[in-house]
Amino acid sequence: MAKDTFFQKKATINAGGKLIDLSRPKVMGIINITPDSFYAGSRKTGKNDILQQAGKMLNDGATFLDIGAYSSRPGADDISVQEETDRLLPAIEAIVKNFPEAVISVDTFRAKVAEEAIKAGAHIINDISGGELDEDMFDTVARLQVPYVLMHMKGNPKTMQRLASYGDVFAEVYDYFVKKIYRLKQLGVHDIIIDPGFGFAKKPEHGYALMSRLQELERLQLPILAGISRKKMIYGLLGIAAEEALNGTTVLNTIALTKGANILRVHDVREAVEAIKIYEACR
Secondary structure (H helix, E strand, O other): OOOOOOOOOOOEEEEOOEEEEOOOOEEEEEEEOOOOOOOHHHEOOOHHHHHHHHHHHHHHOOOEEEEEOOOOOOOOOOOOHHHHHHHHHHHHHHHHHHOOOOEEEEEOOOHHHHHHHHHHOOOEEEEOOOOOOOOOHHHHHHHHOOOEEEEOOOOOOOOHHHHOOOOOHHHHHHHHHHHHHHHHHHOOOOOEEEEOOOOOOOOHHHHHHHHHOHHHHHHHOOOEEEOOOOOHHHHHHHOOOHHHOHHHHHHHHHHHHHOOOOEEEEOOHHHHHHHHHHHHHHO
């Protein structure tokens, strides 16, 4: 269905005046400005470390850099808006100064933090809560007219694993997207990217059920982001640690590509870029 579907997916987004073509899959590199994200390799807290990682990811072929200062791992502790902002803005400003060509996504569910990040030079808002954790988020996105990653989650990082219960996980996620997309379009948001939220209020079996039907999200005619890098649905199934889950990540990323994923959000950019090149050579 991902190849021969009659649904016409939106193929481009406008990020800071740059028209980005998503008809060919792109890679989003993860940089966490946090001390406690689930994968230690993604944690970068010093300016030099942040810039080194950003430079490496861009050199390896990342189209986007996703910068987050609030850990969304299961059970993560809450931090204040001020602390999140204080962590985030210097990192964005440093990347903008040193890599002006970088397209920056800000990973936050707080409208105020998102707006400050856009003012500091970010281009995209990546909201794990789909507007559920801040009622001002949708209005803020509409006012700023920036691309918005709409993800599915229930609860918040502290509570989400207790809420991982579904009759039909795909049907619930799909219905959620239909309602949220309608509201965003009513507000005038033009560039929406959908993310099923692998691992967010979802057990590994829910993740694989979603992956098996990922191509059906193409009915929504919007770009699809797959964020599965080194997650428990991989390392739990294989009986390994997140640090050992790169091979499994590449396998699952490749499956996501065959099912219509337009953006791979990853910790390991080079390997994801290589997977895309091989996938495209087979099309």
